[in-house]
Amino acid sequence: RPNEIVYGLAEGKVKIGLMKTHKPNTLYQLDSYVTAMCCNPEGSSVVATHLDGSIYLYSFDYPDRAARMIARHSCVPFALAWGTSIAVAGNNNTVVFYDEDGGEEQTFDMSDNPECKEFTVAASNPTGDAMVFGNFNSLYIFTRNKDTxxxxxxxxxxxxxxxxxxxxxxxxxxDKVAVGTLCGVVDLYDICVRRTMYKGGFELTYVSHSQVIVRQVETNMRIVVRSQYGREITKTNIFKNRFVVANTVDTILLGDLQTLKLSEIQWHGNGSEKYIFDNASACIIYFAGEVSIVEYGMDEVLGSIRTSYTTSHVLSLRINERPLRSSDGDAMYGGAVQQNKKVAFLLDAQTICIKDLVTQSSITISHDSKIDWLELNGRANLLLFRDKRRYLHLYNTDRQVRSQL
Incomplete structure (x- = not known):
């Protein structure tokens, strides 16, 4: 939620400040001092703790609903963090993990540790599976086991x-945690599960089991590859010094270092997939006789085709490279630019198919000789192809007319 700040007051009010209008609104009000606040990793809800031990949750997804008390902590809660669970701690040397409904998931009692003092502050990592609690002369770390x-x-x-x-x-x-102390010192801690160097001058920093930071050492370009499903990243590869492919058990993450676009799709393969990066807008995955097209920044497969001809000479993909002319159908529809995403490929050695990935319609072109090269123009309304006899043909997809050049 950009341009919004949620804050709590000593009088017990929790407000939201609208930075564009410079006006505050009250989310809810109690008669107890607000001791700590934080939001969930998605930024759609906030949780606040009060001096009387009450824990209140407010969701922006349901603004018509009032804030609700989910639990009452056993002491004054000063340390509060929200990841995959809501973690609360205070001056009784106990860390309690709650779910969103206030149910206690786990409790860690450290009262038998003489070095453990009062918990004062807490923070959660972006994936929500690790938390750090500040204590006297020490930092207490909790991580979520991905199996149990x-x-x-x-x-x-x-x-x-x-x-x-x-x-x-x-x-x-x-990849970093900043810690401020009572004496005015700010320390910066490097967070890393493991760090490796990849061929071509790339540094891979695994900050959790489901997140890796890919950085090109020479240019310092970087992209954060994170599984939105929390799956463990088992393998990371980089192609053409630009495109990142990360595998999990049942998903594939595809990223572009230049545009910083990232996609994650459901995938069940065996590691024998072939990746084609001839198009800057999408990745082509060939597996088990089927070609899947994934547009960067989209978390679903754009389209699938069945062909065994996957070389760039006989497979042409165009994704919104040039807008359609007004005469090429309706370029504008409902005030929005019409999506122009098409692929041309070989069904067999003498048959071309042009598929519209938006409407799923297709055009089939039969030829009397083996085709060894084809390519769509930028608008994808003209197809140029060549056969083994070195004849060049031009096909107009709008009028469905073919001419030999």
């Missing part, structure tokens, strides 16, 4: 003479 989906406590990070942690923030791409 339960929270696990990791060995705390001891920092001598740090004293109390008063502020904490996790970088949006997940």
């Amino acid at each position: 989906m339960s929270w696990e406590e990791k060995p705390p990070t001891k920092v001598d003479n740090m004293y109390s942690v008063t502020a904490m923030g996790w970088k949006p791409d997940g």
